[in-house]
Amino acid sequence: MIASPPDQKPHLVVIGNGMAGCRAVEEILARETGKFRITIFGAEPRVNYNRIMLSPVLAGEKSFEDIIINGPEWYTENGIALISGDPVVGIDRAAKIVTAKSGKTVSYNKLLIATGSDPFIIPVPGKDLPGVVTFRDLDDVDKMLAAAGLGGNAVVIGGGLLGLEAAHGLALRGMQVTVLHLMPTLMERQLDEAAGWLLKSELERRGQKILTGADTAEIIGMKKVEAVRLKDGTEIPADIVVMAVGIRPSTRLAKEAGLAVGRGIQVDDHMVTSDADVLAVGECVEHQGQVYGLVAPLWEMCRSLADGLTGTKNPYTGSVTSTKLKVSGIDVFSAGDFSGGDGCEDIVLRDATRGIYKRVIVKDDKILGAVLYGDTADGNWYFDLLKKGEDISDIRDALIFGQAFASGGGATANPIDAVAALPDDAEICGCNGVSKGKVMACIAGGAHTLDAVRSTCKASASCGSCTGLVENLLQFALGDEFAGERDAKPMCKCTSFTHEDVRAAILEKSLKEIPAVMQALSWSTPDGCSSCRPALNYYLLCAWPAEHKEDPQSRFVNERMHANIQKDGTYSVVPRMWGGVTTPNELRAIADAADKYGARMVKVTGGQRLDLFGIKKEDLPSIWADLNAAGMVSGHAYGKALRTVKTCVGSEWCRFGTQDSTGLGILLEQMTWGSWMPHKFKIAVSGCPRNCAEATIKDFGVICVDSGYELLVGGNGGIHLRGTDLLCKVATEEEALEYCGAFIQLYREEARYLDRTAPWIERVGLDYVKAKVVEDEEGRKALYGRFLHAQKHLQKDPWAERAAGKEAHLHQHIAEIRPFAVVGAN
């Protein structure tokens, strides 16, 4: 042990001239000046600055001078020796000496490690090329500014807080910016899907290219970076690549010195490491298993450290953190836990016109977390309630409207009283310019339901974000008489809109993704439910056939797996047999597949095809590959889609046959296969009125007669048997195809998801369908045209795509546990 000379104060040596190291020194000085002689080592050749403000420096909103926390005079005034630009490379705890890169050694009585964190570099080829930079210190900013001065393309790897701030800065400096993010949602650690989607849309609107689910394979370049290649083969040109995928506590020095290190340097509640004379603070430490990468915990740690060193007990108990994105004009706030769970309740407010999303997560009358987008004014208020664990039961109803509203006292805390207090000329519905006075007059005039108000004065009839206000006004005017009843049933519990409202909005507002619909129509849940997600996926697919991007997680299991799940969890596989016609070769391939994959039963279906039962999900891609090889494709026997076209043998063989029903059936199946519908859709063609193909209980049936073809619609077997209605009679096969396509398209565009044709026709009436498909020739041709256009994009064999490796994870286990061994983890 080296004791300090009696005439000299103990020597405190700080490794790290960053925010944590200097703040700790400030806190110590504030408690007791002159207790220590202080030396600070800094790796960067400059004074102490505010690292979190590097983003505004990059963006050109601030200069380096603006973000200096402590200038040279602070060091002199406090007698602090600053050794900058000379990083410490070794600690000798036995001799109590630290050694710097220059060879300089300094002895200490107390050592404080505040080395912060290091940027994480993803280990891909090309990561060391000139032009690949991180975003950690002023040197990095200078490198980015130098590159930005030349213009060109910047690729930022990482769509978290740091990456997006770097991207924003580079975009403002005039570069074409592409952000690559591995996860499906930007800032997924701070934001939920809905807020992440809003953020992505806004950044895209500003001209940045955002690629989510983007897995970097390689950084390409001869002498310097030229491009980034993704695992899917996409290449993005790049003059500079910023790695901002994350940070890791910088623990190398501590580890080499033999201190206890987990994910960070392990410290107690007063920031003391496993060596009583060595302390550590900031992003490099691990406290009770937690490491922090944000600034707020650091202030709290520094207070406990300084109190501990100056003899006061003030244990650090960990931090609850909140995040704000520093991108000008975009307000994002996140705090606490928003993962939900039992007993958690979401309070969601969406305002599509103002681009606002607010979600507060409440459990047992306390706030657990908050995610705010677009209006973050109340972020700190929620965060404060969260940290204090305050009981919010009294202000719960008004909580989501913010502090001003909720804390307005007893009267206004109740939303009914709040609308009562509004003046008559207060605008309720911004879309249609309807004031409170007009809504009240309309209610007084007899509009006693939301639908009645919508149809009489148009309030909440457009975007719907004022639905809640209108309902509150109804409640205020009618009291208990208002039970919230609707004429038309809303789509599901996540929304007050009907299926028809939602479909109309998708077209009107050009909504193309599920989160876009949920935001525009003020969904009350963050990510929908198992009822609305598949419906929305279908509505989007139907509205935008060319652009639609499938969301496999919004498909029911059978459509996600392209096979029918059975009660034991295995699947059944049905290859398509066009018009129910097969060949010896196809039958041999089916028999071989049944043997090879252990099908426990082979069954002839009601739709004239063969069903192989008991196939394991892991085997699906290979059985499909085998069936593809014999020329067969998916029969969509599992989908809300065109199923099968059943035929009889018709005029080619049958003595009663009037037309080639088999041939027409094959033509119909070739035209309609692959089409997704609101529900399953079956077709049959019978060669004569004896109707052996049972065309009168199909969604679309054809009965051949001598003079042509009778077209039948709206039949089904099932629980409620319904025979078809006669749509019309046509003379040629071409007409039969055109009417069939037009009818299907009308059904696709207008029926509610999970409505079969029978209940749909009962609801809209056969006359309506005839008017659209039979009487209006132009309309029919337009419907038929839209159907054929959609088919261009839908007629892809999903089995071939899966057999080629698409969505392989759906068919594989993530790993396997054998007793005392794990196999297959990659």
Place this chain on the structure above:
Amino acid sequence: MVTADWLDIGPVDQLPALGARTLPVQGGDEIAIFRTANGSVYALVNKCPHKQGPLSQGIVHDTTVTCPLHNWRISLVSGEALGDDVGCVPTIPVKIDGGRILISRKEALQGMA
């Protein structure tokens, strides 16, 4: 960090958001590992308490999965059936460390004969 108590079963990016993957246990009950919209990970025995449907194939929303066989809604947090249905499926502690999914060995092996 793989210890005797936690088994590393792979990187978290192998789990699709709002989706699930399966983890067979030789001689025991298959486990389903779920990921919610905001990235939280949960594990349940892959059997609906109703008719043993594979929960891994259901639709995940919030912290709930809807069974693909008969639409029972099961809490990913507690394994309890929600709404009017009654039943419960065992949960298995699972956590993420350094981008890897770790599952508790004890509960994972509990279903073994």
